[in-house]
Amino acid sequence: MTPSEQNIFGNRLKLARKMAGFSLQELADALENIVTKQALHKYEMGLMKPSNDALIAISKALKVKPDFFLKTDQVELGEVLFRKKTTLSKKIEESIIEKVRYYVERSLEIENILGLESKFENPLENFVINNRNDIELAAAELRSNWQLGLIPIHNLVEMLELRGVKILLIDDVDDIDGLAVYTSEKIxxxxxxxxxxxxxxxRFTVIHELAHLLLILNKSIEDNPKEVEKYCHLFSSCFLLPREMLIKMIGSTKRNYIKIQELIAIKEYFGISIRAIVHRLKEMEVITESYYNRWVVYISKEYGAKDEPGKYKGEEKSRNFDQLVNRALAEELISLSKAATLWDVTVDQLRNGYIGKQ
Structure with missing residues (x-):
């Protein structure tokens, strides 16, 4: 056993501190000198253990339960692929990564309790992308492999979770859109x-991030980050709105004029923005480049830089984790206290009717 493996408390303390977005000094300040910065450093290095009073104080400051520091099965993550602005601070980036790690730890723990196997096979692992036409084929292949047909997918998050992809929806700073990563076990x-x-x-971002994980790009594309983003964008459009269905709804492979009401109908049916639809029509050469540019100008002028008409009435919610915890409770495989730990809430909240975040 390595020193790092032996230092369970120190490793978990560092994880919780980064998850909370604290530096050592900021955590010491939050503890109001109950524990000094120097002592916290020694805890993380495995040079010293906290007293019970210090442990309770640290747990409260970091908003985790004391048994959080005893878990030994920390999830190892591979290279994290962030979509972020350059203004995103290193501290916030680390906080998000550790929140992801904590969520996946709890997801794997409840699956283990229920005797479920976390396994994922990439349907596109043997499909090398050499050009933009391959993206259309890859999107169709994924829909076919997952037996999704050509119809709209009304809850992408739920669909992906049922196929072994862990999805975490966060409400965080505007400087990040999303991220994609594999665990060391290829989850x-x-x-x-x-x-x-x-x-x-x-919805578009969910599939864009998934594309980062599934697409096998040739080296010339992979070595160009801007091209990678374009290919992932294109994959998202192709997957969300299959070519055959778009042609069927637009009525032709060539159009000189399209009414906004047509685009609103497609948006509200497939859950994809009008901007993405007209971009897809341009990519498919249904409309010309100049007509596409006129649409871009029109939408921005009429509705602003971000808004547009029409609204998709579907939902994107993560239910799998909550369902598994509720199932384990119903089958008496876990106690109320364990359920509270998995949900990261108090036992009182459970007794008052909390059943998950769905």
Whole structure:
């Protein structure tokens, strides 16, 4: 056993501190000198153990239960692929990563309790993307493999969770759109920031982040970050709105004029923004580049930089984790206290009717 593996409390303390977005000094300040910065450093290094009073104080300051520090099965994450602005601070980035790790830990724990196997196979692992036409084929292949047909997918999050993808919807700073990462056990994780975003953009981002994990791009594309983003954007459009259905709804492979009401109908049926629809029509050469540019100008002038007419009435919610915890409770596989730990709430909240975040 390595020193790092032996230092369970120190590793968990560092995880909780970063999850809360605290530096050592900020945590010491929050503890009001009950524990000094120097002592916290020694705890994290495994050079000293806290007293019971210090442990309780640290737990309260970091808003975790004391048994959080005893868990030994920390999830290992691979390279985290962030979609963020350059203004996103390192502290917030680390906080988000640790929140993701904590969520996945709890997800895997409840699956283990129920005897479920976390397994994921990438249907596109042997499909190498060499050009933009391959993206259309890859999106169709994924829909076919997952038996989704050509119809709209009304809850992407639920659909992906049932296929082994861990989805975490967060409400965080505007400087991040989402991230994608595999665990060391090859479990895919998609995180999407929902703050100030319409549901159509949330749906688009979910599939964009999934594309980062599933697409096998040739080296010339992979070595160009801007091209990678364009390919993931295109995959999201192709997956959300299959070519055959768009042609059927638009009525032709060539259009010189399209009414806004047509685009609103497609948006409200498939849950994809009008901006993404007209961009897809341009990519498919249904409309010309100049007509596409006129649409971009029109939408921005009439509705602003972010708004547009029409609203998709579907929902994007994560239910799988809550359902598993409720199932374990019903089958008496876990206690009320354990359920509270998994849900990261108090036992009193459970007794008052809390059944999950759905």
């Amino acid at each position: 895919p994780i998609v995180v999407v920031n929902t703050r100030n975003k319409p549901i159509e953009r949330i």
